Amino acid sequence: MLVAIDAGNTNVVFAIFDGETLRAKWRASSDAKRTADEYAVWLTQLMTLQNLKPADITGAIIANVVPASAYNLNTLCSEFFKVEPMVVGDPKLDLGIEVHMDHRENVGADRLVNALAAHRAHGGPLIVIDFGTATTFDIVGPDGAYEGGVIAPSAQHSVEALYRAAAQLPRVKIERPEHVIGKDTVPAMKSGIYWGYVGLIEGLTARIQQEYGRPMKVIATGGLATLYAEAAPVIEVVDPDLTLRGLRLIHAANCKE
Incomplete structure (x- = not known):
């Protein structure tokens, strides 16, 4: 299963995909000071309600527009889910889209x-x-x-x-x-x-x-x-x-x- 994390300026959305099926999604307010451990405690309870376990996760991807929260979200994936996340913005990641912009x-x-x-x-x-x-x-x-x-x-x-x-x-x-x-x-x-x-x-x-x-x-x-x-x-x-x-x-x- 895949955990997809959309971290915006107002909210952070966590979604679990089983193949193409969206199994669950949860929303939290954005807070750059929230640690990976705090996210993990919160997510553990929510995943349990959906009969999901951290061990079910085999992949992760993050889109983040709040640089200060990057470390904690990356740590959440590597320490809690035991997977190295793909990060949108990483030059090694192919988005499959051309960008016709000056910058x-x-x-x-x-x-x-x-x-x-x-x-x-x-x-x-x-x-x-x-x-x-x-x-x-x-x-x-x-x-x-x-x-x-x-x-x-x-x-x-x-x-x-x-x-x-x-x-x-x-x-x-x-x-x-x-x-x-x-x-x-x-x-x-x-x-x-x-x-x-x-x-x-x-x-x-x-x-x-x-x-x-x-x-x-x-x-x-x-x-x-x-x-x-x-x-x-x-x-x-x-x-x-x-x-x-x-x-x-x-x-x-x-x-x-």
């Missing part, structure tokens, strides 16, 4: 993994929207090459910015409001966060396709993908496990090599 090394590992998984599942050209710590729009060419993208603040960070910057504005939940026009402060804020980001999604996808010069399928992933897809018909597919499946594909390809 390839600056592209987040998760964005390249998403591009690979999306192209394998849906062809191309594509726009892959990831509702993560940032809201990213990644461009995947017809041949699967990564061709660039857009990075915008996340809806969660917009909520926090309003709360911290304005003394009389509360922190609100991100959800679809009943009306666009709010009749009080909280409904007005919810409308701005929700419908404002729907406008962001629709506006950017339209401008990207206009600049690209041809129709593009739009795939969404990340925690808020389903919520925003309800009101943004430009999103054609919601794929919550896109990054994890991309990690499995990369591991399988490099094992064959």
Whole structure:
């Protein structure tokens, strides 16, 4: 079995694959100070609930955008699972994707993994929207090459910015409001966060396709993908496990090599 670890700025997701089947996945808040032992204690309990044991793991792969957590995650794999992990970003690891960027090394590992998984599942050209710590729009060419993208603040960070910057504005939940026009402060804020980001999604996808010069399928992933897809018909597919499946594909390809 394979353990795939997607370590982002907000959450770390651990997934167990049995071949192509996703057996289990768990999410923890990102904390660079969390030790390998702490991860191991937490994972042991969760794996037991799924009738899984550390000895079942025969491979590991990590996509990590938080350099400070790299040592602990690598140690978790080598000491707890007894396997040396493949790490996205390692020059020896073949991602199976061309990157048409001025500085390839600056592209987040998760964005390249998403591009690979999306192209394998849906062809191309594509726009892959990831509702993560940032809201990213990644461009995947017809041949699967990564061709660039857009990075915008996340809806969660917009909520926090309003709360911290304005003394009389509360922190609100991100959800679809009943009306666009709010009749009080909280409904007005919810409308701005929700419908404002729907406008962001629709506006950017339209401008990207206009600049690209041809129709593009739009795939969404990340925690808020389903919520925003309800009101943004430009999103054609919601794929919550896109990054994890991309990690499995990369591991399988490099094992064959």
